[in-house]
Amino acid sequence: MAKNSVVEKVTAAIEPIVEESKLELVNVEYVKEGGNWYLRVFIDKPGGVDLDDCQMLSEKLDKLLDELDPIPQAYFLEVSSPGIERPLKKPEDFERFMGHLVNITTYTPIDGAKSFTGKLQGYTEAGIEIEVKGKPMLIPHDRVATSRLAVEF
Template sequence: MAKGTVAERVKAAVEPIIEAEHLELVDVEYVKEGGNWYLRIYIDKLGGVDLDDCQMVSEKIDTLLDELDPIPQAYFLEVSSPGIERPLKKPADFERFKGHLIMVNTYTPVDGAKSFTGKLENYSEAGVQLNIKGKSMVIPLDKVAASRLAVEF
């Protein structure tokens, strides 16, 4: 298989299968927890995914991964919804969730903090623009470590 991390190689291989089912590939993780490796594939669609979607994708991906054999060691395959606190990774994610409450974590402090929660106003080359308690703030993209939807109570 092509070079890159396991997650990158798997993403490239499975994305066409997922898109063919009119689903969105949200994220791929390959992590070691305890003594076991886990390949986690997060999928979504408008209205959310259900157990049948996850099972169908899991079966198709499992067959493909058996053929390609991109992972040398034993691992557990998990296919699931990204959950209520869905990660925002692609520009399209930010466009889709404008007006929603999100949380952004940064690599280094911005205005003295590394964690921000606010309404997503905009996303551009300048950064992620949030409305935090009535004040607009732009977090530069090169400082963004992770961003996700935040739960509103």
């Protein structure tokens, strides 16, 4: 089964439980590392998640995933916070973090670069608007490989 298919099936199955638990589903990853498969579920809520949130959701998801059995091979389930360099994926993510510093990488170079750090200024149909060193920049959606919050010191 393709990794993308697993992520789509798992996401559809767990979203209602995550929402019912008053949490936000940030991301789902299904990756192979060192011979083992990992299903990683990243969650958040206003004020941040704690260990109790992760444990409670892990127990609920473990039971559901055992019943549905959407993954053919053995895997480890990990439920955690997205961390300080949280990925930005949905339009709501970009709206929520407007004005924050972000890191964006692109599939192909724009003006000779594939990595950009700047203040998030907007999210439109045309792309992601950031301010880099005082200059506005538009990165088209189809060129964006990753977008994450950046750590500000």
